[in-house]
Amino acid sequence: MKNYEVEAAWHYHNGTKHPNGMLLSRFHMYHPSQRPTPYKIYKNVSQIILPIEKNSIGVSTLDAISTNLDIKDKTVPDLQTLSRILYFSAGITKKIKFQGLGEMDFRAASCTGALYHIEVYVVCSNIAGLDAGVYHFDPKEMKLDVIRRGDYRGKILQSTADESFTKHSPIMLIFTDVFTRNSVKYQSREYRHAFWDSGTILANTLAITTAHKIPSKIITGFVDSQIGHLLGLDTTQEVPLVILPLGITDQEISPYPDVADVNLEAISSEYEIEYPEINAIHDSSCLLNDIEVKAWRYEMTRQSKSNSQFMALEKRINSSEPIEQTIIKRGSTRKFSLESITLEQLSTILSCATSGINADFVNHETLSDPYIIANAVDGLDSGSYYYNKEKNELELLRKGNFRHTSGNLGLNQDLPYDASVTIFFMINLKKILEQFGNRGYRVAQLDSAIAGGKAYLASYALDLGATGLTFYDDAVTSFFSPHAIDKEAMFLIAIGKKEKAPKQNQTSS
Numbered sequence: 001m002k003n004y005e006v007e008a009a010w011h012y013h014n015g016t017k018h019p020n021g022m023l024l025s026r027f028h029m030y031h032p033s034q035r036p037t038p039y040k041i042y043k044n045v046s047q048i049i050l051p052i053e054k055n056s057i058g059v060s061t062l063d064a065i066s067t068n069l070d071i072k073d074k075t076v077p078d079l080q081t082l083s084r085i086l087y088f089s090a091g092i093t094k095k096i097k098f099q100g101l102g103e104m105d106f107r108a109a110s111c112t113g114a115l116y117h118i119e120v121y122v123v124c125s126n127i128a129g130l131d132a133g134v135y136h137f138d139p140k141e142m143k144l145d146v147i148r149r150g151d152y153r154g155k156i157l158q159s160t161a162d163e164s165f166t167k168h169s170p171i172m173l174i175f176t177d178v179f180t181r182n183s184v185k186y187q188s189r190e191y192r193h194a195f196w197d198s199g200t201i202l203a204n205t206l207a208i209t210t211a212h213k214i215p216s217k218i219i220t221g222f223v224d225s226q227i228g229h230l231l232g233l234d235t236t237q238e239v240p241l242v243i244l245p246l247g248i249t250d251q252e253i254s255p256y257p258d259v260a261d262v263n264l265e266a267i268s269s270e271y272e273i274e275y276p277e278i279n280a281i282h283d284s285s286c287l288l289n290d291i292e293v294k295a296w297r298y299e300m301t302r303q304s305k306s307n308s309q310f311m312a313l314e315k316r317i318n319s320s321e322p323i324e325q326t327i328i329k330r331g332s333t334r335k336f337s338l339e340s341i342t343l344e345q346l347s348t349i350l351s352c353a354t355s356g357i358n359a360d361f362v363n364h365e366t367l368s369d370p371y372i373i374a375n376a377v378d379g380l381d382s383g384s385y386y387y388n389k390e391k392n393e394l395e396l397l398r399k400g401n402f403r404h405t406s407g408n409l410g411l412n413q414d415l416p417y418d419a420s421v422t423i424f425f426m427i428n429l430k431k432i433l434e435q436f437g438n439r440g441y442r443v444a445q446l447d448s449a450i451a452g453g454k455a456y457l458a459s460y461a462l463d464l465g466a467t468g469l470t471f472y473d474d475a476v477t478s479f480f481s482p483h484a485i486d487k488e489a490m491f492l493i494a495i496g497k498k499e500k501a502p503k504q505n506q507t508s509s
């Protein structure tokens, strides 16, 4: 089985390391004027207007991020709620004017280079306000593009080899990745970003669905080609990454209509240069049929620790800021002051980030481990730390002032130097790939990015600033070794107090 020939994942991972990964050209240049359209635009498609109410329903961000729902009763979101889920996941939350570039739309979740290469699709049964169908979410117009009419959930269920949660779900969101929209800037490293940027969106989606008391489960095991065909994708350009079934219905999924070819014309990126290494790593991590999906999922669940070993972690601070407000005000910090944050703030962020997810690869846990450089945290010596999420404890690795190291590891940028803390989510990739094959690479990146996305939201709920960052891979492992000797860095977030900047030309959307 190609998925278990894991040299492919190592070739990709090592080849896309900063600074000298052999799949990255040092001479590649990108100017923002080359930025492709960040929207998939269909020609001649029927559209459905999404009603949108952005008001708060009264659930705090910290609760929304850290609560693991255990609902078994019927929960079927209506169109209004679905619209809110889409808006607070991937909608436009602000517009900023830049000299020479005009006005740019920014979205609910952070995204590498603001290139917005993740598309969201909806596959649903009849719900209040919306007929069964396959739809594409158009965040620009807040509309759904109609791709197919009819109930196709059965096709998704088949592609997941009858996954148990999916069987009872009235709505399924599917996240896809348009390769060239992001590779225009990041070349082959794009495929890491596919999971980073769907992870930050998912952190929002999980928070807003939890606020609405809608259970969900992240599904990463499915027959890729079947989902691609259902959505009408040209899978050399755009591929499905994750399925998120939402809600619970007591109606059995009916047999699905014939899945004919979709002949809709759409533009998703004007950048035409392809990076074959992206297609190669994606193809080598595909599951080809339901037997492969079943076997893969069996491995996943067999290896995943049982629920009872997971210890619920405490939040240290209570903030009542509602999730909607946090998402709307979030934006990556462009300049940190050198001021300290408190140990209570850091603990709260760490416990929220590692509060766990319900997925087909973990059961209310996270796979990745946070490693920290504390530059300025009141109540904590400056130094490097490992966060033991089971014990909710920080383990001191080395005491000292590591501001310069923090800046260097984060690609020599000012942001990780100025930040109060930098948190590196790290994972034992060798172990994951041995167990789950190349597809484990997707899962490792996604798991870490969701934790990073939760850290973003928790920081903003506590009135701090945060930004995702990229990093020098092997230097991160060396710095945290010997503790992290067998781990690879997957996601980096810097957190601190925002420097008060003169007002930008920003409007909320």
Ligand SMILES: Cc1cc2nc3c(=O)[nH]c(=O)nc-3n(C[C@H](O)[C@H](O)[C@H](O)COP(=O)(O)O)c2cc1C
Pocket (backbone or CB within 6 Å): 106, 107, 108, 109, 110, 111, 112, 113, 114, 196, 197, 200, 330, 331, 332, 333, 411, 413, 415, 467, 468, 469, 470
């Ligand atoms: C995983 C990740 C890595 C990022 N890396 C960097 C970085 O290295 N340097 C930087 O200045 N911004 C970085 N960003 C921030 C993005 O540029 C920012 O999210 C994007 O411009 C959208 O803006 P917003 O987050 O304010 O909505 C990163 C964001 C993410 C999610």
